[in-house]
Amino acid sequence: MTVFELLLIAVVLLVIMYTFVMSRLPKNLPPGPTPIPVVGNLLDFHGSRQMYKDFLKYREKYGNVVRLVLGPFQNVILVFGHKAIHKALIEQGKYFKFRPTKLYVNEKVFHSKGIAFGNGEIHQKLRRFTLLTLKDFGVGKKSLEERIQDEACILADELESYGGQPRDIRKILQRAVANIIAGIIYGSRLDYGDPDFLRLIQNIDTIFAIQSGNLPENVLPFLAYLPNSKGRKILNAYDDMSRYAKRRIKEHRETFDPNNIRDFVDLYLKAEEHEDEEVVNEENMFRVIVDLFNAGTDTTATTLVWSILYLMNNPDVQDKCQKEITENVGSGRAVSLKDKERLQYLDATIKETLRLASIVPLGVPHTVQEDTQFEGYTIHKESTIIFHLNSVLTDPNIWEMPEEFHPERFLTEEGKQKEKEFFIPFSIGPRSCLGKHLAMMELFLFLGNLLQRFTFKIPPGCLTPSVERVNTGITCQPHPYLVCVVPN
Template structure:
């Protein structure tokens, strides 16, 4: 009897082992056939089963990982990565990016359905929507914001008035070291807030300060390995705790903030007196009711306002924080900027966009700050909406495309000193401003940054005003640290700076 039990136990034990072995072989085989690619697909590093190349990338320096020897220089300007169960193709250098984003722009105009973003924005809004939704929302946003002065001279007084508020805040430190991060975020945010919400926020507003901190944290998490894991294995990650849950709570809080603004607008909304983007959108909702292809509703308004709010705040404020740091690091360049301002504008009047053509050195410095700051190092992801030919390879429909802007902004074939801060990159022999084709910090093609014109105006007026009134320097004994904190945007590490009135 004991021998029979022993044999049966051994059989059951072996049967369990066989089942586990069969399951493992089945999963690996299925993974292999699912992710097998044809010889015409872009090459890439060897991928591990199931997780692919998820752990190939250094997520604290993702843009550098994608540009350096291990990937771009080994596999070429068009190469592939298997991120979990998702295929990604990375585009490097100007020729390939133009081929993808401009020449093949229609085929790459859509955004991928990334699970984390779908759970947050549900395919709505301006940034991560596609197709008819994106076209309708973008067209409406551009026309409405232009009506309120977006990128036009009529917006100059609002920007310059905001500078006066900031100047008072900076002067309050009386030349002592302070961290300008939150103030600058608030300064820049107030411009887009005036267009969306119809009003600005005081720098001491605790709720708004908290909102600015959420932006920074949210963008960092969305570029981390946690986001990659979520997008690769959403069925698992939705059930596990971690930063991927935190980022959803962050954006939920931001959306709730916007909903409060919308509710207040609705309480005293007058269709004949449209004061801002929200008022115009509420009117569009009413006008579009009953139309078959209408994409305008209140939840869409929340996501669109969130997109504009975030995009109109983060990139420009981050560029200005880099600007302060570069001016402190290169005082001789700062002095030359101030000399040009004193000569052309003087100290008695505020700058104007009309001054720009007469300030070529300032223009060059600003562009070099944007190039070196590399604010959107990997742009935003695209997805092929049909099979395309890129760089001699065949890329099927539904593959995510990453435009590596870093590879263009730091290309040794495009820039004389790619890794050195050099305003001469944007000046010709006569000292006049020139813009090389490789300067594409706002990306290119159909998905080029919607707020490019506003950003250019803000950067010029704010930077020129700061240089007109202040000198920036590091605290005694402190050297500028030019390292970055990686996220969807690339910001400098937090620092303290001394700002003295001229």
């Protein structure tokens, strides 16, 4: 039998299986575009650089709940708008709180464990343990606030060494943020030029640039075994990060002293003595470490990159932030968390960056473990569910002139914080971002201390940088840009 004949038989069998599976689906599924057998709707947005925008086109045609099919069998449900997202994640959160287990690359990486893609009671206990640990700012010899202030100072010195010349500062911002996670986990920062550190950053870049809701390898697993496939690159990056984490854990075991807790790893090692073994074990430890580095590095660093871009493009906003810092903090000491109450405009600027840049526009995928009734439709069990957070953060029915950068929308006429229930960059519900409080602390301290020392300017002769969002992976990135970091 020839290779062609074998391929033909395989395709016929796939079509038969596809028809059989489709015939057994519930009848009241959400509307959506007609899928092609075997590949489903994958080709509709293959290679897209603005996938969140492509999905919005489906909303215009089909409404706030849309069904796609990726690959031969994987149902994907898109949920748009604050009302529908709130209903699913808050009112029906007990059904929608799970992470999918049918995405091939995700499952090969996470095995339904850790805090990012774990499920069930063990995951809840692990998440609770990790959250309590992150809240313990007194871990080690320095508080978390002091670590961030110290790193902000080191970052500022590095930026000052550029002499105000045009530079792309994205990488150095990323290393500074990653060092906060390194300090929490391993108790000490890493040198910006450390080869292990640079490889760690590169692995995070690879994962966030490639992993996405339309990754073909997630629904067509055989593609992950092709040379240079995107799925294989993700798996290799995670493997490398895991090896590094396991090596650092081994080093900690050799020097562990229960009376001298230095960091997160030490807390975990101490907890092994009395916590549930199913929850606190070495496998979960290294998975949590990898999760924290991934979730805590790219998103916060990307937000800083967007913040500086918006400040360059809106010098009046930058002036107001700096004036507020000068009047309330001065230049004789570092900006600290106790200043937050008096730096309301800076806080509003950070929130406006998170809203407009919509860093993770499609959130992290969810699933339901049983057929679930929602908005008049049946959501089939084990469907991958994507909550379109960007549809809320830039909804013209919620935000006046949503595509404009306007921090005042988060302030009252008296300049005080105005709470916005529609401000959901970290998602909502039981699986909202575990590190949101850490992220907001980092953004406030990094940006506040940088603005205290520098003004960010568009290089002479350069056009105003584009604010177009590029969404090929998990996060929305700006196009590369140069900035002059000028000492005040």
